[in-house]
Amino acid sequence: MKTALITGASRGIGTACAIALAKCSYNIVLNYNNSEEKALNLAKILADNYAVEVLCVKADVSYKAQVDEMVKTAIDRFSTIDVLVNNAGVSLEKLFTDTTLDEWDKVISTNLTSVYNVTHAVLPTMISKHSGSVINISSMWGQVGASCEVAYSASKAGVIGLTKALAKEVAPSNIRVNCVAPGVIMTDMMSGFSDEDLALIKEDIPLGDFGTAKNVADIVSFLASDKTQYITGQVIGVNGGMVI
Ligand code: NAP
Numbered sequence: 528m529k530t531a532l533i534t535g536a537s538r539g540i541g542t543a544c545a546i547a548l549a550k551c552s553y554n555i556v557l558n559y560n561n562s563e564e565k566a567l568n569l570a571k572i573l574a575d576n577y578a579v580e581v582l583c584v585k586a587d588v589s590y591k592a593q594v595d596e597m598v599k600t601a602i603d604r605f606s607t608i609d610v611l612v613n614n615a616g617v618s619l620e621k622l623f624t625d626t627t628l629d630e631w632d633k634v635i636s637t638n639l640t641s642v643y644n645v646t647h648a649v650l651p652t653m654i655s656k657h658s659g660s661v662i663n664i665s666s667m668w669g670q671v672g673a674s675c676e677v678a679y680s681a682s683k684a685g686v687i688g689l690t691k692a693l694a695k696e697v698a699p700s701n702i703r704v705n706c707v708a709p710g711v712i713m714t715d716m717m718s719g720f721s722d723e724d725l726a727l728i729k730e731d732i733p734l735g736d737f738g739t740a741k742n743v744a745d746i747v748s749f750l751a752s753d754k755t756q757y758i759t760g761q762v763i764g765v766n767g768g769m770v771i
Contacts, residue, residue: 528579530554530605531751532598534588534645535615537562539714540664542569543740544612547748549577553610556601557583560615580605588615588641589633591648598648607656610751611649613642613686614664618716623677631678638682642689650697659702662750663690664743665762667710667770683708687762694760703759705750710766712738733768 531548535541537559545555546569555573559566563585570581582604586597601608616638619630642663653659668676669683687706694704711717711728717737720728729737743765749755750763764770 528552528554529609530556530601530607531610531612532556532558532601532608532645532649533612533614534558534641535560537566537569539716540709540712540740540743541612541614543744544614544747545569545573547741547744548610548612548751549573549579549581551748551752552577552579553751554580554605555582556597556605556608557581558586558588558597558615559583560585560587588645589636591644594641594644595648598645602652608649608652609656609659611646611653611659611661612664612747612751613645613661615641616664616682616716618676618679620675620679620719622675626678634678635682635685638679639685639689642686646693650702653702654697654700657701659700660751660755661693661702661704662747663704663706664747665690665706665708667708667764667766670708670762670764671770690762691760698759703750703755705755705759706762707743707746707750708762708764708766708770709743710738710764710769712740712743712765714740731769732766736767738765738767 531553536545536557584597586593665686666683668680690706
């Protein structure tokens with residue numbers, strides 16, 4: 528059986544990705560940081576419903592030592608990691624001029640350095656197997672930039688650059704690296720927006736509604752699959768037409 532590691536799988540898009548990949552019969556390494564109860568509940572649901580093995584690992588993905596320990600635990604248990612979904616992330620809405628260096632560092636380390644940390648730890652096992660799929664969750668704001676989300680947009684643009692460069696570097700090892708750039712997806716990350724703000728945002732979505740975590744997870748499981756054997760280095764928008 529193949530194994531998938533999903534970072535930030537305790538809530539939102541990460542949870543939906545874990546469910547989608549368990550449905551495809553992957554054993555799941557479910558990473559969380561603060562939401563332990565949610566992660567443990569999800570692990571039980573996956574193991575009970577999809578006949579897969581699930582390993583829950585707490586790690587703050589912005590810390591390399593915690594990530595290295597998590598990946599070692601995962602490989603000790605499953606021998607391999609075939610699919611890596613770099614999903615964990617945080618948002619920050621404020622003026623650039625009000626953004627402190629600590630806030631900037633937290634966004635960059637959680638959203639971008641984390642992708643270095645986890646991918647760097649996982650790639651050796653993929654290289655030795657001469658196969659693997661890395662799927663990075665960016666954002667449409669990484670493609671076009673969002674006012675009052677400069678740190679977030681910069682971190683997500685970095686994820687896109689990392690994806691394209693790494694895809695070229697590891698293609699000879701038969702490892703594919705792709706990126707999903709979601710639009711506005713209804714998760715806890717959107718809970719800071721008022722109903723009025725959400726109504727205004729919705730007016731700008733050609734398909735007329737917000738996305739769901741499952742909309743993103745469906746593309747992630749597609750990119751994990753053999754159906755996308757010839758796709759690497761791509762940025763796939765899941766945004767209802769908001770960025771074309
Ligand atoms: P969410 O509901 O807020 O969930 C965030 C997840 O990331 C949680 O599972 C959280 O784990 C985890 N996480 C945060 N910091 C972490 C850290 N330092 N170490 C390990 N895990 C950490 O957000 P979401 O909407 O599902 O977002 C998932 C990804 O999609 C993010 O990268 C986000 O930027 C991206 N995205 C979201 C949207 C959107 O509209 N929702 C749009 C574009 C892109 P704990 O709770 O266990 O700490």
